[in-house]
Amino acid sequence: MKKLLLLAAATVGLGLTAQAPARAADFSKARIDVIVKATTSQYWATVFDGARAAAKVLGLQISTLGATSEADVAGEVTIMENAIASKPTAIVIAATNAAALAKPIAHATAAGIPVIVVDSDANTSKYVTFLATNNHTGGVKAADELARCIKARTGKVAGQMAYLTALAGAQSLNDRDKGFLDELKKYPGLKIVAHRTGNNDPARALTDSEDILTRNPHLVGIFADNEIEGDGAGTALSEKNLGSKVCLVSFDTSSEEINFVKKGVIDALIVQNPFMMGYAGVWYALAAAHGVVFPHYVDSGVSVVTKANIDSPAMAGLLNPKKYTLTPFLGE
Amino acid sequence: MASAPATTPSGPAVADEAQASSLRHRLPVEIYVLGFTVLVWVGLGVFSRYFLTAGNISNMMRQVSIDAIVAFGELFPIILAGIDLSVGSVAALTGILFAMMLAAHLPVLLALPLTVALGLLIGLINGLAIDRLGIPAFIVTLAGLQGFRGLTYLVSGGMTVAGMPSSLDLVARTSIAGIPTMFVLMAVIGLVSHFILRYTRLGRYCYAIGSNAESARRVGINVTQVTLVCYCIAALFAAFAGMLLVSRLTMGNPNAGVGAELQAIAAAVVGGASLFGGRGTILGCFIGSVLFTTIGNGANLLGVSSFWQMVIEGLLIALVVYVDNIQKKRQAGVR
Numbered sequence: 001m002k003k004l005l006l007l008a009a010a011t012v013g014l015g016l017t018a019q020a021p022a023r024a025a026d027f028s029k030a031r032i033d034v035i036v037k038a039t040t041s042q043y044w045a046t047v048f049d050g051a052r053a054a055a056k057v058l059g060l061q062i063s064t065l066g067a068t069s070e071a072d073v074a075g076e077v078t079i080m081e082n083a084i085a086s087k088p089t090a091i092v093i094a095a096t097n098a099a100a101l102a103k104p105i106a107h108a109t110a111a112g113i114p115v116i117v118v119d120s121d122a123n124t125s126k127y128v129t130f131l132a133t134n135n136h137t138g139g140v141k142a143a144d145e146l147a148r149c150i151k152a153r154t155g156k157v158a159g160q161m162a163y164l165t166a167l168a169g170a171q172s173l174n175d176r177d178k179g180f181l182d183e184l185k186k187y188p189g190l191k192i193v194a195h196r197t198g199n200n201d202p203a204r205a206l207t208d209s210e211d212i213l214t215r216n217p218h219l220v221g222i223f224a225d226n227e228i229e230g231d232g233a234g235t236a237l238s239e240k241n242l243g244s245k246v247c248l249v250s251f252d253t254s255s256e257e258i259n260f261v262k263k264g265v266i267d268a269l270i271v272q273n274p275f276m277m278g279y280a281g282v283w284y285a286l287a288a289a290h291g292v293v294f295p296h297y298v299d300s301g302v303s304v305v306t307k308a309n310i311d312s313p314a315m316a317g318l319l320n321p322k323k324y325t326l327t328p329f330l331g332e
Numbered sequence: 333m334a335s336a337p338a339t340t341p342s343g344p345a346v347a348d349e350a351q352a353s354s355l356r357h358r359l360p361v362e363i364y365v366l367g368f369t370v371l372v373w374v375g376l377g378v379f380s381r382y383f384l385t386a387g388n389i390s391n392m393m394r395q396v397s398i399d400a401i402v403a404f405g406e407l408f409p410i411i412l413a414g415i416d417l418s419v420g421s422v423a424a425l426t427g428i429l430f431a432m433m434l435a436a437h438l439p440v441l442l443a444l445p446l447t448v449a450l451g452l453l454i455g456l457i458n459g460l461a462i463d464r465l466g467i468p469a470f471i472v473t474l475a476g477l478q479g480f481r482g483l484t485y486l487v488s489g490g491m492t493v494a495g496m497p498s499s500l501d502l503v504a505r506t507s508i509a510g511i512p513t514m515f516v517l518m519a520v521i522g523l524v525s526h527f528i529l530r531y532t533r534l535g536r537y538c539y540a541i542g543s544n545a546e547s548a549r550r551v552g553i554n555v556t557q558v559t560l561v562c563y564c565i566a567a568l569f570a571a572f573a574g575m576l577l578v579s580r581l582t583m584g585n586p587n588a589g590v591g592a593e594l595q596a597i598a599a600a601v602v603g604g605a606s607l608f609g610g611r612g613t614i615l616g617c618f619i620g621s622v623l624f625t626t627i628g629n630g631a632n633l634l635g636v637s638s639f640w641q642m643v644i645e646g647l648l649i650a651l652v653v654y655v656d657n658i659q660k661k662r663q664a665g666v667r
Contacts, residue, residue, distance in 0.1 A: 040490035040586060068485065168639070197638040202585040203577060207395050211632030214388045215380070228587065231492070235582055239505060255494035256583045 027060040030089040032285045034278065035079055036066040037096045037120070043227075043252060043274050044094075046321045047118065050278025051092065053324075058286060063088070070167070070200070073097040080104040084111055090285035092278070094119040098171050114288035118277040118300075120172050129294035131281055133272040135172045138302040139179020139225075142249045145268040145304060146221040147187050149247035158189030159220030162212045164205065164229040165197040176225045176251055190221070198229060205232025210239070219246050227252040230269070234260040253305070253319055261310050269305040275321045276300050361604040361656045362616040369623045372630065380633040390512055392629050394504070397518040398573045398580065399595055400621035403603075404525045405569025406596035407617050408562035411529070413542045413609025414469035416563060418458065418476025419570040420592030424484045424585075426451050427574030431493040431584025440499060444575065451571025454480070455564030463559045477593065484586045493584035504579040514576060521572065525565075526614040538562060542609030598645070599624055602652045623648070 034051045036044040048064045055062040065083065067075030076096045081104055083091055091108055095101035095117060102124040108115050115127040151157045163180060165173055184190055193216050196208040205224075209232045213219060222237075224230040230250025234257060237243045243265035250257060251270045260266040277300050284294060305315050317324035376383040402419050409416045426447050433443035454476070461472045506513045529535035537558045540548040549555050570589075577588045601607065602623060603616025624645060631641040 038490075040485040042489075042491040045490055068482070194632075194635060196632065199591070200587055201590050202581050202583075202588055203398070206581060207391075207628065208632055210391045210395070211388075211629055214382050214385070214391060215633045215635070217382075228585075231581070231583065231585070235580075238582075254492050254583075256492055259494060 027058050027286060030058075030060040030286060030289070031063065032060060032282050033063045033065060033083040033086075033088040033091045033093075034282065035076065035083060035091065035093040036064075037076065037094050038068060038070045038072075039064070039066040040068050041070075042254060043272075046274040047094070047278035047281075049321045049324075050275035050280075051282045052278075053275075054279045054282035058283065060089075060282075060286060062282060067096070070096055070170070073100045077101065077104055080108070084108045084113060087111075088113060090114040090116065090289045092116045092118055092281040092285050094277075095122040096120070097169075098123045114285060116281050116285045116288065118281045119274070120170075125296070128288040129284060129296060129298055131277055131284065131298045131300055133172075133302055134299050135175035136179035136182075137299075138251060138270045138272070139176040139181075139223075140183040141302060141304055142176070142223050142251065142268070142270050143180045143183035143187070145249045145270075145306075146223060146247050147190065149249070149267040150190070150220050153245075153247065154220060156189065157187045159191075160193040160216050160218055161190050161221045161223070162194035162196075162216065162219060163192065163223040164208065164225060164233060165195070166205075166224075166226040166229050167200050168197050173225050180223050180225075193219070198232075200226075200228050202228055202232060205229045206235050207232075209233040209236035213237075213240060213242065213246070221247040221249075224248065224250040226250075227254040227257055230254070230260075230266065231256050234265050238263070238265050258310065258319055261305065261307055264307060267306065271303045271305050271315075271318045273300045273303070273318060275317065275324050360613075360616075361652065361659065362613065362619055364655060365602055365604070365616070365623060365652060366619050369619060369626060372623070372626055376626070376630045376633065380630070382633055383630070388629070388633070390507070392625055393512045393515040394580065395629065396621050396625040397512070397514040398576050399592070399599065399625065400518050400618055401521055401569050401576070402573045402589075402592050403596040403599040403617040403621050404522055404614055405566040405573075406593070407525070407529075407600050407605060407612050407614065408538065408565045409469060410597070410600050410605050410607060411538045411542045411609060411612050412559060412562050413545070413607075414462065414559070414562070415473060415597070415607070416458065416476075416566040417470065417473040417593045418454075418480055419566055419573075419596055420589035420594075421477050421480035421484065422451065422454050422567050422570035423574035423577060423589035423592055424587070425454075425480045425487075425574070426571035427578045427588050428484050428488045428493060428584040428586055430575045431496065431578045432487065434497055434500070434578075435493050435495045435584075440497065447571055447575055448568065451568045451574075452564050454571075455567030456560060458567060459560035459563035462563065463556045473593075481590075488584065488586045490586055492586070494582075496578065496582050496584075500579045500582070503576065504582070514580070517572075517576070521569065522614050522618055529614060534558060534561060539610055542611070544610075595624065598649050602649060604656070606656075 036047055038044055051062055065079050073096050077100055084107055091113055098121055101122040105115050105122050106124045106126040109126040117127050117130045119132050121130050147157050165177055194212045198204050205228050213236055222233050224233045231254055233248055237246055248266045249268045250266055253269050253271050257266055303318055309315055382388055406416055406419055430443055430447045458472055461467050462469045503513055508516050537553050541555055541558055578584050599620035600612055600617050603620035605612025
C-alpha cells in the first residue's frame with residue numbers, strides 16, 4: 001500500500017522533472033481546485049491541510065471548496081460545475097455521491113481538466129486516478145481488532161456484537177460495514193444482534209448506543225463506522241462504566257475519541273490518512289496536468305491506533321495533522 | 333383552553349344544550365395522545381423485557397429532557413401563530429461557544445450566564461426582525477437556521493470541542509432522588525413555562541394574539557412586546573438545550589441539534605398545538621416529546637429498522653393532526 005503510494009509519487013517526481021527540467025520550476029500560475037464533501041468536519045479540514053502543504057511545497061495556488069453538509073449532493077454538483085467553468089489547472093474532488101458526480105467529473109475530463117478523485121469514488125472511469133482509503137480493508141481490520149480485544153478479555157472469540165452506521169446511502173460507509181461483516185464470518189462465535197443507522201447526529205448516536213446496551217446486556221463488542229457514532233458509543237460505555245467490559249472499535253478520529261482510547265473505553269481506532277489524500281492529491285493533480293499517467297487506483301492506507309501506539313510519532317500525524325511530518329521523499 | 337367556539341350561538345336553550353354536550357364529547361387531543369402513549373408503553377412492556385427496567389426508564393428520561401426543553405421554547409412562537417426554525421442551530425451555536433469557553437478554562441458559573449445572554453440576544457434579533465421589519469417568522473428563522481449553523485461551523489472550524497471539566501457530569505450523569513438531574517431541570521423549565529402560559533397576563537396575551545392578532549392589538553395588547561418575549565424564550569430554551577447537550581455528549585459538537593426544530597414542532601403539534609396559533613399546552617408538548625422518545629427507544633429495543641422508525645413517526649404526525657381536525661369539524665357541525 002505505502003509502496004504503491006511512493007511509487008506513484010516517484011512517477012510524479014519523474015514526470016515533473018521531465019516536463020520542467022529546471023529544479024525550481026515555477027507553478028505560481030497553476031491553480032488547483034480541491035473540492036471536499038463538507039467543509040465543516042475535522043476530516044475534510046485535514047484534507048485541506050494536506051492540500052495546502054503540497055501547494056506550499058510546489059508554489060501553486062489552490063482553492064478549497066465544498067458544500068457545508070455531506071448530505072448536500074446537489075450543492076457539490078453545483079460547486080463542481082462552477083469549478084469546471086473557472087478552468088483550473090486540475091481538480092481534486094471527493095465525490096459525495098457516486099452517481100451524481102459521475103457526469104460532472106466526466107465533463108471536466110472532456111474539457112481537458114485532469115481530475116484526481118480522492119476518498120470516495122464516482123461511477124465513471126473518466127478521471128486520472130482514484131486516491132483513497134480502502135474502506136473494505138478498514139472494515140476487515142476493525143473486525144480483527146474486535147476479535148482480538150474480545151479474546152483478550154473473555155478468553156474466547158464469542159459473544160454478541162452490534163454495529164452502528166452513521167448515515168444511509170454513503171458508499172464509503174457501506175464498504176466499511178461490508179468489510180466488517182465479511183471478516184466477521186471468520187469468527188463464527190461472534191453474532192451480530194443489533195444494527196442502527198443514524199443521521200450523523202451526535203445525540204442520536206448516544207441514544208442508539210444506550211438503547212443497544214439496554215437491550216443486549218451481554219454485548220461484547222461494538223463497531224462504529226465513523227467518529228460521530230464512535231463518540232456516541234464511547235460516551236454511552238463510559239456513562240454505564242462498561243468501558244472495560246465491551247470492546248469498541250471506531251472508524252476515524254476525533255479529539256474525544258483520542259481521550260477514550262487513552263482511558264481504555266475505545267480499544268482501537270481505524271484511522272485513514274486524509275492529510276495524504278490532500279497532499280498527494282494536489283501533487284498528482286499537477287503532475288497529471290503535465291501529462292503524467294497514474295494507475296487507476298492508489299491506496300492511501302489505513303492504520304490501527306490503540307492505547308499501545310497512540311503516543312508514537314508515526315501515529316501523531318494521523319491523529320493531529322499539525323504534527324504531520326512528511327517523509328524525506330515527499331517533503332522538499 | 334382556547335378550544336371553545338369563538339362565537340356563542342344566539343339560539344334557544346336547545347342550542348346551548350347541544351353545544352354543552354359537544355364540549356363534553358370533545359376531549360383535548362393531548363388526552364388521545366396520552367392514551368396512545370400509554371398503549372405504546374404497555375405494548376413495549378409486553379414485547380421487550382428491557383423496556384420497563386429502571387435503567388431504560390432513566391435512559392429515556394435523559395433522552396427526552398433536551399428534546400422537551402426545545403419543544404417548550406418552540407411552543408411560544410407557535411401559540412403566536414409564528415414559528416422558530418432556528419432553535420436547532422441556536423442550540424448548536426450556544427452549545428459550541430459554551431464548550432469553547434469551558435475548554436478555555438472559564439468557570440462554568442461565568443460561561444453559563446454568557447451563554448444565556450447570547451441566547452436572549454439571538455431571540456431579540458429574531459423577534460425584532462419579525463415584528464419591526466415585518467419579515468415573516470418562517471423566513472427570519474429559516475435564515476437563522478442556516479446562518480447560526482454557519483456561525484457554529486465558523487467558530488469551531490467544524491471540529492468537536494473536547495476537554496470538558498468533570499463538573500459538567502453533575503448535570504448529565506447524576507440523579508436527584510432517583511430521577512436524572514436533566515429530567516428535573518426539564519420539569520422545572522416546563523412548570524415555569526406552564527405557569528407563564530396559564531396564569532400570567534403574558535401567557536393569556538400569547539393565546540389572544542395567536543387567535544386574532546388584530547383584535548388583540550385593538551384591545552390594547554402590546555403585540556411587539558409579547559412577540560419579542562416569545563422569541564426570546566424560544567432562543568433561551570434552545571441555549572439551555574445546547575448547554576445540556578454539551579454536558580450529555582461531554583463535548584461541543586457542531587453537528588448537535590441538526591433537525592431539532594422539526595422534532596420540536598412535531599412534538600408541539602402532536603401535543604395539540606396548532607400551527608395557525610392560539611392553541612397548545614406545555615403538557616401536550618411534553619407528552620409529544622415522550623411519545624417520540626418512546627418510539628425511538630422502542631424501535632431500538634425491538635430492533636426495528638431505523639428507516640421504519642422514521643416512517644412511523646411521519647405517520648403519527650399525520651394521524652394526530654387528522655384526528656384533531658375531525659374533532660374540530662364535528663364541533664363546527666354541531667354549532
